[in-house]
Amino acid sequence: MTIKQLNIQQDYALFAKQSHQTSFHRHYAIELVFCKKGSFDISTETNTYKNLLTALIPSNFPHQFQCVNADCQMLFLDPLSNIGQYITNTYLINSKKEILINQSIEYLFTDTETIVTNLSNDSKNNFEIDFRIENCLSKIQNTPESTNLSIKQLSELSYLxxxxxxxxFKEETGISIRQYILWNKIRLAVEKCNKGKSLTTAAHSAGFVDSSHFNKTFFNMFGSSPFFALKS
Structure with missing residues (x-):
């Protein structure tokens, strides 16, 4: 599988570059990092891990990433998708918000193409969730690209x-409603960029105030600028 740039879908995002370095950041997605050639380093607020081949990073966990001349690929999973829920319940439930690098997760990376292929058939609603939050998730996912959806509108929809x-929302999903809205906005903006739109046009189409707002949000979530991440 060759990934030339960031590609964000409904339930996952794929990213690969031979050399990549980020600032400290945190993101909504669960991140699986794997290296078929070379190695990578990850720093957290308390530890530094060097010469890694695989790593599993929980949602909203601050970290810094670096690889140089290495074949590194990053798979970002929506924690609310079936596979996101499975990985959380199987590997991260007792992780105490720390990255996992032990051998117990290595098999996750042996058949990544199959995992990604199956994601397109994934459903978010196979786990028990409050119906009002389920309605909000559906509304966020299906809102037209140029529409700015507010928490006030969602509260009226849910009668809360x-x-x-x-x-x-935080209690049911483990993440904030603002984060989930931003994740979907970024997904829409990246989709537009990958279709040839400029960063400014893509940002406006996805509901960001301007390209500066999009750049700042993207940097906070991925630790690098959208220009670098989306460059082939």
Missing amino acids: SESRLSHL
Whole structure:
């Protein structure tokens, strides 16, 4: 599988470059990193791991990444997808918010193409979730690209106050509603960029105020600029 640039789908994102370095960042997605040639380093707030071949990074976990002249590929998984839920429940439930690099996760990386192929048939609703949050997830996923969806609108949809909705969403999904909205905005913007649109046009189409807002949000989530990440 050759990935020349960042490609974000509904439930996952793929990214690969031979040389890649990020600042400290955290993102909504669970991240699987694997290296078929060379190795990579990851730093957290408490540890530095060098010469790694595989790593599994929990959602919202601050880290810094570096690889030089290595064949590294990163698979970002939506924690609310079936495979995201499976990995969380199987590997991350007792991880105490630390990256996993032990041998127990290595088999995850032996058949990555099959994992990615199956993601297109993945469904978010095969695990138990409050129906009001399920309605919000569906609304966020299916909102037209140029529409700015607010928490107030979602609270009216769910018949909950904004504060109660925010609390229940975090309780049911493990992430904040704002993060989930931003993840979907970035997904839409990247999709536009990959179709040849400029960063400015893509940012506006996805509901960002301007390209600066998109750049800042992207950097905070991926640790590098969208220009670098999307460059072939």
